Every structure is written in C-alpha cells, then in structure tokens.
Amino acid sequence: MSTTSLELRSLITPEGELRLSLEEREVAPPGPDEVVIRVEAAPINPADLAVLLGPADVATLSVEATGGRPVTTATVPPRLVPLASARLGKSLPIGLEGAGVVVEAGAGARHLLGKVVSAGAGRMYTQYRKLPASDVVPFPEGVTPQEGASAYVNPLTALGMLSTMRLEGHSALVHTAAASNLGQMLNKLCIADGVEVVNVVRSAEQEAILRAIGATHIVNSTHPDFRKQLTAAISETGATLAFDAVGGGQLGGLILAAMEAALVAKVPSPGPYGSPVHKQVYVYGRLDRSETTTPPAVGMAWGIGGWLLPYHLTRIGPEETQKLRERVAREITTTFASAYTSEISLAEALQPQAIRRYQRKATGEKYLVRPND
C-alpha cells in the first residue's frame, strides 16, 4: 500500500513568479533493495536556498492558503529571470540531505528497518522518501535524526577539502568565511587529523567562535594589516591551497598573492617567474556574485577554479566516497556535530517571515526542517 507524503516544491513561472507549495505525493511500496524513510530532520543549507528561492526578491514574498495549504509567492526581478532559464516552469523538489527512520524495507534491506539513517540524495523536504538501500547510511545506536540531519553536505565537503589537499600534494590550507558551520567543522576535523588551517573571517565575533573551538590561525579581512597577517599565517603553515566561499572580488587573488609572497621570501633568488610551487584557490561558494580577480603578482604556478562536492566525489570514486560517509556516521556526534538555532515544520518553512530569517545566512544561525511535525 502506498504512503501519502507532503512535499515542499519550488516553481518559477516563465513570467518570473516564484511559487512555493506543499504537495501530496504517493510513495509506492519499496522494491526488494529499497527502503522508505520517515524524514524527521533536514537542514536548510545555502545550496538548498539557491534552489528554494532562485533569484526571487524576498522583499516581495507573500502567502495565501489554497485548498487549506499555504502557497507562497515572490517576484523574480525581470533582469534575473535568465539566471533561472533552465528551471522555468518546472516544479523542483528540495532538501539535499536529512535523516529519518526506516519504516518500510524491501526483502534485501530488512536489516535497516527501524534504524536511524542519513540520506544525501536530495528531495528531503518531504515526509516520506523512498530510496535504494545503498543510498542511506545507518548511524550507530543512539544517534537521533536531529543529530544526524547534516551528515552529507558539510561533513563530506570538509572531508572533501582534506582529500583534495592530499590528492594534490598540499599540506595545509586556507579557508574563507571560516566561522560558518562548515568552517567550524573543518577546524574540528583538521585538529583531529593534525592539519593546519588558516581561517579568514571578517569580524571579531567570528574570530571568537573559532578560538572557542581551538582554531589557532585566524586572520580578519577587515583589519588594516590583513595582507601582512595573512602572508605571515600562510608562511607559518606552508598552506598552498585555499577554499574560498566568497568567490567574487579580490579575496581569492589576495590569497594567491600572499602564498606567492610567502614562498619567494623563503628562497634566496626566486627568478623572473616567481616560485615554481603550485598555489591553488578553489571557489566553492558565491557569497559575492561579482567577478573574481587575480592580480599579476602570483608567479606562473597558480590556479583558481571551481570546486563542487559532487564533482569531487566523482573524482575519488564510489569506494572512497563510501569510506568518507562511514567516517561521518561514526563521528556524527563529535567531529561532525551540527547545531541548529531553529526547528520549523514544512508549513512554517513557507511563511514569509521565516523565509526572510533563514535566507540571511547569518553566522551561527542554522535551520532544521522537521517534515513530520
């Protein structure tokens, strides 16, 4: 017998109207190697917001009840509609990751029945989710769905940064927007693994958050001496790799230039092309949507480019990915623990006031959706 599931959907019409709604979907019984999860907790990540809201203007949000359920609308500024061209007219599911309890299982997946599991297959802002058993990872006994909700995006991104570092022959790294949930997790992970991180933040408050969890190298980009302090921290750690969540503007290029300055200062006669040591910045976020600039003072051994978790997991392959997922499951309440400032239901997630709060991505704030509340 199929199960009825309420599911959050996001649609942008060709006319540029964003429509968020809750729709009833039938979830068919699981096949032999499938499970059905009752989703208990799914976080709101920046990448979820990008799909949920697209380029809509949150100042224009309004809600009405249609057939007893909320439908929230907002306007996409006409000049931004082309950014959404690939999704116009399509109702999209949301929720990259989440955790819940296995309530139904096919013959080959009975061992998962009743277990708390995580999933990172998308479409998690829903009450029930059917998935191949191989797409879920069970937690050790005693882990709650709230504790396990964020077992995919941030933990695998932090682990992916470290595996990129090792694959490409670097020994330390720089991270920007470093006081984020991800940034805190990266510090905990690097402390556990003995890797040095240079944390770039933009306020004293963010600096304090990182000090509290034991981070040692923290530089504030609003400080007048920022470049000098950044170069000193890079020189001390030997970092030649950076992960940049800001993306646009000068920050990525400044980091490359600081790495080059730190490297050439260590050799007696660097030659006309600067240091031959490769310096790399990976842009994995776009807090700043302006152009990315790189100054000429970076030598000839440098690179800046995009980094996306799914591309990285494809690069390392399924076996290595599975190892990372199992480590996350084991350490979900320690190294990879997440904290949430608010828990909301699916219906609450559609309220304009709530949307305006969670889309600000303020430091330290993180929302959890509880689809069955």
Added chain:
Amino acid sequence: MSTTSLELRSLITPEGELRLSLEEREVAPPGPDEVVIRVEAAPINPADLAVLLGPADVATLSVEATGGRPVTTATVPPRLVPLASARLGKSLPIGLEGAGVVVEAGAGARHLLGKVVSAGAGRMYTQYRKLPASDVVPFPEGVTPQEGASAYVNPLTALGMLSTMRLEGHSALVHTAAASNLGQMLNKLCIADGVEVVNVVRSAEQEAILRAIGATHIVNSTHPDFRKQLTAAISETGATLAFDAVGGGQLGGLILAAMEAALVAKVPSPGPYGSPVHKQVYVYGRLDRSETTTPPAVGMAWGIGGWLLPYHLTRIGPEETQKLRERVAREITTTFASAYTSEISLAEALQPQAIRRYQRKATGEKYLVRPND
C-alpha cells in the same frame, strides 16, 4: 686552449639603472661529454626581452662607448624597482635559445663536430657557448643556423599546448594573440595533427595572416559581435581549453563564459551548477599586466591558471621532452619554420633605436641576433 667570447649582459643596479653591456668571457675547452658551439643565430623572444630590459623605461635609453664597447643605460621607474628585486646588482646572461655550429667536442661527443645544432639552455646571446652534449639537438643535413635558431621556445610551447590538451582530456583549443609567431606555428602544427584551434585576434590584418596559413576559426575581439562569434566557434570545435597570452583583463574570463554558454546550450536541462564539463584557461603570457577577471557565469567546473613551458616539461618528464625536441629538429623547415624581419649583431642589439623597435613586439616582426657578425 680557451676561446674568448663576447657576451651580452643585463644588470639592474640597486639604484634602478639598467645597464646592457658586451663582456669578454673565456670559454674553457669542453669536457669529455661537452661541446662548444659557435652561436650563429639566436632569436629575440618576449621572454628574452623580459630579462634584457626588466621594467626599465625605454624612453630613457642612451648609449655610450666604454673601452671601445657600447654600454647602454636606461632608468627603471622607482615604483617598478621592487619588481626586479630578485635580480638587483646581478649581471644576467640572456638568450633562451639559438643555433650554431659545434666547433669543439669532448671525446664522447665527437660525432657532433661540425654539425648545426640547437640549444635551449639560455645564455645564447654570446659568440661561443659550452654545453653538455645532451643539451644540444643536431639538425638534419642542410638545415642552416638561421633556420634552426628558434627550435626551442615556440616549437616546444606549441607542442606543449597540444600535449597539455591531450593529458587533460580536451580535444580542441582556443588561442589568444593568435597571429603571433607562436600562434602561426600552433596553427601549422594543429593542421598537421588534425586538431581544431579557435584563434582570437584583434585586427583584420592579423586575421589575414592566419587565413593565409590555412586557419579556419578566427574571431576578432574588437568586433561588436565578438562574444557571439567566440561562443559559436567554441561550440563548433568543442574547445574546452584555452591558452591566453594576454593574461590580464577580461579575455580569459570571457573565454570561460563562452565555453560554458556553448556547453549548456547543448543540454536540455543544465541544472543549478551549470555544465559539469571542466573548462580551463591557461595564462602563459602577460601582454596585459592588469588583474585577470573571471565572471560568475562559468558554472562550477572551471579553472584559470598559469602555464610555463619549463613547468610543463618537468610534468611530462625528460623522455617525453626529448621526443618533442627530436620532432622539432625533423620538422624545423616545415611545421616549425620561423621567419625574421631583421638580423642584428650583438653591438646593434645594444643600440637604443634598435631596442625601441624590437621591444614593441609588433605582429609579424621578429628579430634574430647574429653574435658572430
């Protein structure tokens, strides 16, 4: 018995004065595995100019005779002196490559005596150059030193671009400043090897130069429809790799955006992160010394970075490098033929008027130094 050799040297004093001079050096007899070349022809490449002149202001060039030999001086603007910090007070040899006749050979290198050979070991603006026999490559019978003078920088760079393309899984490429000597050679090589090149030029004259040698995809960056034409040519060729000699400004980023536009136009629903196909721009020159900018519309699978021939040769290793050098020697009068617009002696190379002409790097102009004239 040692041989006396006149050699061109470049020095920048700590006070910011550039001094070009001809100095007498004794060349000792060759060891068992060494040869002495009488250098007959050495080209002036942009990379040679960078060492020869540094950041000096050519408007301030003047020459005087000291002890019967010219000494040319020029001023380095004070704000640019730091760019030369690594070389201040050091007399540098010049001339990345050249060709000549082996006039002396050690016991293990007798087979090279009398042969016309090329060398890419630097310090070629000199009359006699002693080198390990393994550092020279003999030409087939009948090749003259003038024909063989440029057997290293441009041919290996063009071959290196193709080997990068193959190593990194691309199948066609974009080249900027494409009517240069290197650009023409790259087209001849790609025609020979059946690889498509999108040539980016900035004048109708440059377009004509490339048409004349059989290039098919040529786009002019000064044309109002440049972006559209570039995207169309990239779409047609499937190029996902570019080599950019301009370096600064918007061009590299525009190429990445055109590649992304060409890729997403070919799939029905590209998704929020754009095309997963990796797009790469390598900056191998700095005709523009401003910042390099990359727009956000490049998806997440992109990279821009430095590319330098010696780093590439280190990457492919000595065996593969040797194969490339032997191919160049075989095809030096066909695929890798160079033409020169002026031939000058060492003394003429120090004359301010000559320097001002050859440092302009005008399209189609190329100078050859003849140290024994």
